[in-house]
Amino acid sequence: MSHFVVIGAGQAGASLVAKLRKDGFEGEITLIGAEPVVPYQRPPLSKAYLLGDMALERLYLRPENFYGDQNVTLRLGQTVTAIDPAAKTVTVGDEVIAYDQLALTTGSDPRRLPAAIGGDLKGVFTVRTLADVDAMAPYVVEEKRVLIVGGGYIGLEAAAVAAKRGVKVTLVEMADRILQRVAAPETSDYFRKLHGGHGVDIREGVGLDRLTGTDGHVTGAVLSDGSELDLDFVVVGVGIAPATGLAELAGLEIDNGIKTDSLGQTSDPSIWAAGDCASFPHGDGRLRLESVPNAIDQAECVAGNMLGAEVGYVPKPWFWSDQYDVKLQIAGLNTGFDRIVTRPGEGSSVSYWYFKGPQLLAVDAMNDPRAYMIGKRLIDAGKTADPDVIADPAADLKALMRA
Numbered sequence: 001m002s003h004f005v006v007i008g009a010g011q012a013g014a015s016l017v018a019k020l021r022k023d024g025f026e027g028e029i030t031l032i033g034a035e036p037v038v039p040y041q042r043p044p045l046s047k048a049y050l051l052g053d054m055a056l057e058r059l060y061l062r063p064e065n066f067y068g069d070q071n072v073t074l075r076l077g078q079t080v081t082a083i084d085p086a087a088k089t090v091t092v093g094d095e096v097i098a099y100d101q102l103a104l105t106t107g108s109d110p111r112r113l114p115a116a117i118g119g120d121l122k123g124v125f126t127v128r129t130l131a132d133v134d135a136m137a138p139y140v141v142e143e144k145r146v147l148i149v150g151g152g153y154i155g156l157e158a159a160a161v162a163a164k165r166g167v168k169v170t171l172v173e174m175a176d177r178i179l180q181r182v183a184a185p186e187t188s189d190y191f192r193k194l195h196g197g198h199g200v201d202i203r204e205g206v207g208l209d210r211l212t213g214t215d216g217h218v219t220g221a222v223l224s225d226g227s228e229l230d231l232d233f234v235v236v237g238v239g240i241a242p243a244t245g246l247a248e249l250a251g252l253e254i255d256n257g258i259k260t261d262s263l264g265q266t267s268d269p270s271i272w273a274a275g276d277c278a279s280f281p282h283g284d285g286r287l288r289l290e291s292v293p294n295a296i297d298q299a300e301c302v303a304g305n306m307l308g309a310e311v312g313y314v315p316k317p318w319f320w321s322d323q324y325d326v327k328l329q330i331a332g333l334n335t336g337f338d339r340i341v342t343r344p345g346e347g348s349s350v351s352y353w354y355f356k357g358p359q360l361l362a363v364d365a366m367n368d369p370r371a372y373m374i375g376k377r378l379i380d381a382g383k384t385a386d387p388d389v390i391a392d393p394a395a396d397l398k399a400l401m402r403a
């Protein structure tokens, strides 16, 4: 009987094994995960779960009995240390497991602060795993003081939760503005104002020089502008790197992630990759996405291709972020935009539409699900939109769909 092995029991790995069974694969499936928990969703880790508003079981992507019911061997708390593509085996501890086809869904690793500037002090947290957040939770209480390093989505979401819990929050962003890597100045302005209104002290163009500590625990920080802070804990949200170490060791090609073709096949025809760790062909170049929708869609596409479907992966990017009572929904990819059109909505809702020349690329919609939905449909269909209609709050967006 054919044996498919999947390394990485996260969002993509769980989706991949479920789709293999859904598509009728009757062979053996083994899903191996380094974390000691059944596959769970990460987005609530910096949102409802950190806030204490969500029970652990609700994080699970599928009920615990799903894997047994589907005849999937789930090996949790076990790290694969080597792949031998010639022998078609993987090594876990002292055990060597043979595969017919292998999928890598190893996700990504958070960037950490170097130990030389205090990154190894106690009370310094990254936000990637359930264990990270469970360790941080006792600090996220009234009167504590936190420094958040990095003004991307993870840092801002952590800031929102901490502020809601009565923590005194300072956030530093080395770039000129928060969200610089991912959004237009308009979106940065919106979230800066939102956080300011909740008492978060956002300092842009300011980096961290070093952390200071007493008895091995962080107690303060010196910032790049020379200012000093007294602290109880630190949250590091300075980005992630695709988890490619295992693939590199196995001699697979790497290009900002594990390099795949449009089917998800790596440079070894029996090995596939999906999710945060995979870079795939897109337009004239390559793309690697760090999002739940991508992890699911790509993993499902790859599962089909492991069974011979031969369908190229076409991403339909979307993303969301929750901060206070604002839901940000993003459709498309804004890379290369040269114009932003603002559509005011009701109350605090607004959407920013990104164009490159006449082409609509992406939409950031704050508390405006309708603008998001219409923008997404247009982008997914490869259509564009009339900027004058978008900018006119009295104009019906639905007209854009008919154009």
Ligand SMILES: Cc1cc2nc3c(=O)[nH]c(=O)nc-3n(C[C@H](O)[C@H](O)[C@H](O)COP(=O)(O)OP(=O)(O)OC[C@H]3O[C@@H](n4cnc5c(N)ncnc54)[C@H](O)[C@@H]3O)c2cc1C
Binding pocket: 007, 008, 009, 010, 011, 012, 013, 032, 033, 034, 035, 041, 042, 043, 044, 045, 046, 078, 079, 080, 081, 105, 106, 107, 108, 127, 128, 129, 154, 243, 246, 274, 275, 276, 277, 289, 290, 291, 292, 293, 295, 318, 319, 320, 321, 322
């Ligand atoms: C705090 C947080 C908030 C987020 N919020 C959003 C959001 O709002 N919207 C959104 O779209 N996305 C969000 N994301 C991103 C999203 O969660 C990821 O893009 C998604 O989880 C990627 O899925 P994946 O399966 O590729 O990787 P992961 O879910 O990270 O799974 C990879 C798994 O592989 C395991 N692994 C790695 N190497 C090995 C090995 N050698 N042996 C065994 N196991 C191994 C890892 O331990 C890990 O469990 C968020 C992420 C975080 C951390």
